[in-house]
Amino acid sequence: MNFFLSSLLSFLLVYKYPALFIIVFVSAVAIPFPIDTMLVAVGAFASQGYFSVTVSYFAAFLANVLGDITSYVIWKRYGRSIIREKYAKKYRFFGQLEQYVKSHTGPTVFASRFVGIFGPIVNFLCGYGRVRFEIFILGSISGNAIDTVWPIVLGYIVGSYWENFSSVVDICSAIIAVLAITGALVRIYFQKK
Amino acid sequence: MNDKKNKRILMMIIVFMILVLLLLCGALVFGVRHANKTHQTTFSNFLAARRARGILPVTEDDLVRSWMTFDYINQLFGLPQNYLKSALSISDTRYPKLSLSEFEESVSTTSAAFIQNVREAISSYSTTTSQ
Numbered sequence: 001m002n003f004f005l006s007s008l009l010s011f012l013l014v015y016k017y018p019a020l021f022i023i024v025f026v027s028a029v030a031i032p033f034p035i036d037t038m039l040v041a042v043g044a045f046a047s048q049g050y051f052s053v054t055v056s057y058f059a060a061f062l063a064n065v066l067g068d069i070t071s072y073v074i075w076k077r078y079g080r081s082i083i084r085e086k087y088a089k090k091y092r093f094f095g096q097l098e099q100y101v102k103s104h105t106g107p108t109v110f111a112s113r114f115v116g117i118f119g120p121i122v123n124f125l126c127g128y129g130r131v132r133f134e135i136f137i138l139g140s141i142s143g144n145a146i147d148t149v150w151p152i153v154l155g156y157i158v159g160s161y162w163e164n165f166s167s168v169v170d171i172c173s174a175i176i177a178v179l180a181i182t183g184a185l186v187r188i189y190f191q192k193k
Numbered sequence: 194m195n196d197k198k199n200k201r202i203l204m205m206i207i208v209f210m211i212l213v214l215l216l217l218c219g220a221l222v223f224g225v226r227h228a229n230k231t232h233q234t235t236f237s238n239f240l241a242a243r244r245a246r247g248i249l250p251v252t253e254d255d256l257v258r259s260w261m262t263f264d265y266i267n268q269l270f271g272l273p274q275n276y277l278k279s280a281l282s283i284s285d286t287r288y289p290k291l292s293l294s295e296f297e298e299s300v301s302t303t304s305a306a307f308i309q310n311v312r313e314a315i316s317s318y319s320t321t322t323s324q
Binding site: 006007010013045048050167168171172174178185188 | 213260
């Protein structure tokens with residue numbers, strides 16, 4: 001287990017739910033921590049009676065949604081003044097990406113919740129592109145409701161042996177990420193035709 | 194002409210992504226099989242793991258890791274709150290809300306040696322209580 005995840009787990013065991021909330025919130029806003037693996041651990045802690053499944057689930061879910069909203073609001077307010085002049089006008093691809101997210105907001109926000117690293121990027125694009133808040137929040141709530149539950153349930157089922165499954169969880173996350181990217185590329189390929 | 198070239202590049206990227214996907218699927222199968230062999234997580238052991246919820250027997254002390262806190266270890270193995278404190282002569286005021294790695298740093302001991310001490314203390318708990 002890497003040093004980074006070990007430190008997160010120690011922090012989590014000492015400060016419990018506030019720590020869980022802070023880690024997930026920061027991850028949703030900007031820094032993609034290994035949240036799926038951490039939630040598997042939380043599920044295992046719950047199976048040992050050290051955490052509550054219900055409180056953990058709602059703390060993580062709420063932190064994810066609030067993190068998404070915070071990120072959206074920040075980029076909506078300051079995104080254009082920071083990014084547009086310096087970068088966005090120079091690169092045509094950036095404009096295409098903005099248009100893509102604008103026309104497929106709901107599915108993009110929903111799907112990106114399942115791939116840790118994509119969450120903050122899509123939040124940024126939604127805020128920057130000033131997509132409709134209602135559609136953004138609907139995608140965020142529905143995506144996070146499902147994405148938060150599966151690692152906790154997996155951890156709860158495998159219990160004390162959760163570490164044996166952490167590499168499998170990482171590979172599953174990578175498979176979802178590659179599938180999402182490939183799907184988007186295939187869509188672009190056929191759109192051009 | 195340029196559009197054709199772009200499409201060819203895009204197709205090459207898609208083929209590459211599919212190959213990565215196949216490799217990851219292979220790694221997933223290998224990972225599950227490896228977990229089965231090395232950690233004995235076959236179905237019967239998996240059922241045993243399910244039963245291992247709550248307090249663990251002290252024979253499972255190999256599950257102790259440096260990121261764990263003393264409080265968590267006490268809960269995991271059903272130890273009295275001050276058992277490890279006295280068994281390992283811990284004077285740190287942060288006990289039991291203190292991870293093993295933090296304690297190792299504060300007393301400048303090596304991780305492997307200290308974890309071994311903790312495991313021995315956990316194992317000897319059953320001997321102490323059975324006497």
